[in-house]
Amino acid sequence: MPGFFLRWSINLLALVIAGSLIKGITIRSLGIGIIAAGIFGVVNAVIRPVVLVLTLPINLLTLGLFTLVVNAAMLMLVSALVPGFVIESFRSAFFGALVISLVSWGVNIFISGSGKLIFIKKER
Secondary structure (H helix, E strand, O other): OHHHHHHHHHHHHHHHHHHHHOOOEEEOOHHHHHHHHHHHHHHHHHHHHHHHHHOHHHHHHOOOOHHHHHHHHHHHHHHHHOOOEEEOOHHHHHHHHHHHHHHHHHHHOOEOOOOOEOOOOOOO
């Protein structure tokens, strides 16, 4: 369960960084950000895999770059579901998804599947 909350926090951090770097992404409050991060996690876990399978041919043709478009569409979906989390254009969503992907990738390097930091070893 701690891993779930850690990943939720990572999504929140990534959304806040994207909101501060990308013009056109607005998070009105911390509460809205927490809700958006949770829904973003659910959307990425449930809807995104289905969309990736459906877009597999174009994804293969573009050598995986179409995944960025799918990520932007998922971000726009979350924006439509959460009032107070505003994305003004697809361009903002695209670059926001790119920032979120990079931040999540960078942070997840240091976290195992169980939600523990990889660098920390238990003393015996």
